[in-house]
Amino acid sequence: MKQLLLATNNPGKVEEMKALLVHPQLELLTPHDLGIELQVKESGSTYAENATLKALAFMRASGLLTLADDSGLEVDLLDGLPGLHSHRFAPMPAASDADRRHYLLERMAGKPRPWLARFRATVAIAEPLGQVRVVEGGCRGEIIPDERGRNGFGYDPIFLFTRLGRTMAELTLEEKNRISHRANAVRNAQPILVDLLGIRPFKKIREIEV
Numbered sequence: 001m002k003q004l005l006l007a008t009n010n011p012g013k014v015e016e017m018k019a020l021l022v023h024p025q026l027e028l029l030t031p032h033d034l035g036i037e038l039q040v041k042e043s044g045s046t047y048a049e050n051a052t053l054k055a056l057a058f059m060r061a062s063g064l065l066t067l068a069d070d071s072g073l074e075v076d077l078l079d080g081l082p083g084l085h086s087h088r089f090a091p092m093p094a095a096s097d098a099d100r101r102h103y104l105l106e107r108m109a110g111k112p113r114p115w116l117a118r119f120r121a122t123v124a125i126a127e128p129l130g131q132v133r134v135v136e137g138g139c140r141g142e143i144i145p146d147e148r149g150r151n152g153f154g155y156d157p158i159f160l161f162t163r164l165g166r167t168m169a170e171l172t173l174e175e176k177n178r179i180s181h182r183a184n185a186v187r188n189a190q191p192i193l194v195d196l197l198g199i200r201p202f203k204k205i206r207e208i209e210v
Helices: 011-020 047-062 083-088 097-108 183-198
Strands: 002-006 027-030 066-075 115-126 132-143 160-162
Touching: 002 011, 002 047, 002 183, 011 132, 011 160, 011 183, 047 066, 047 115, 047 132, 066 097, 066 183, 097 132, 115 183, 132 183
Parallel strands: 002 027, 002 066
Antiparallel strands: 066 115, 115 132, 132 160
């Protein structure tokens, strides 16, 4: 078995990534599994820089091939905000996902709809010798004023796939992993993992068109 460290302890991200990276020759580990406690300051000016900072930090702490991601929600009417600051967008300390959604909707109140938006994700893969490879993924939709769905996390309950008529939080994990920004980025990373680890190709997942 080859090993890959997923540089996150976020339960939602771990669940999504493990489902996307199921492979009979691959063991997926988290920092928690290895007893690694590490807070990485996301000081980059792009998603790629932040993902790279995390991938390198956890690779150095573990000595393992490491995959990290950084992602954000970009709303057209807010000139791309919250973007890089999606997780730190709400001004209150220790804000929850619900706090961030509420604050975003307050900022959107009174503006004409549709509130077009997109999710963007970048995945960085850090090798033990320090080389880093970066890939991206994304998906488009719109923000809606009322939360819908119980699945997912972050801004998922207010991000609507217009053609599907469902929010990210109304999708099953299997559906989300055929359409989401993170799923697209991780799928783009799969050939790199195959090359670096010398394993068979991942099973292909049919994407949902939106």
